[in-house]
Amino acid sequence: MNAPTYTIGQLAKATETKTVTIRYYEKEGLLPSSTRSASGYRLYGPTERDRLLFVRRARTLGFSLDEVRELLGLADRQQAPCAAVDSLVAEHLQQVRQRLADLQALESELQRLLACCHGGTIAECRIIESLAGTSMPGGGRRLG
Secondary structure (H helix, E strand, C coil), X not given: CCCCCEEHHHHXXXXXXCHHHHHHHHHCCCCCCCEECCCCCEEECHXXXXXXXXXXXXXXXXXXXXXXXXXXXXXXXXCCCCHHHHHHHHHHHHHHHXXXXXXXXXHHHHHHHHHCCCCCXXXXXXXXXXXXXXXXXXXXXXXX
């Protein structure tokens, strides 16, 4: 580790990460165990800051903690071919595309629900009927 330059609070501020999240990432092995000051404070250096920023960027892109762990392992092997990274990202992209397709199906279903609303009272509400399972507007399928 480089010479420690950040307490956990300073690292949290520098990376816009909550201290509890930093501790969690450390516990999960995404960050190496910190050194401690004489008074017991966690101390981190620029290497840990950069690693934490890597984790945050990967999480922002929707990678799971296991995927982030795998990416970190690959990043630590600088001379390895990047085909494994490409494969992991391609798989993640496919998952994102599937979630988008699921959300588009959900959007269509909600639009159908709104289209069947004719005003009136709750007792006559087709949306409530549909959600209660007594009818499905437009022959729609149930999601989930």
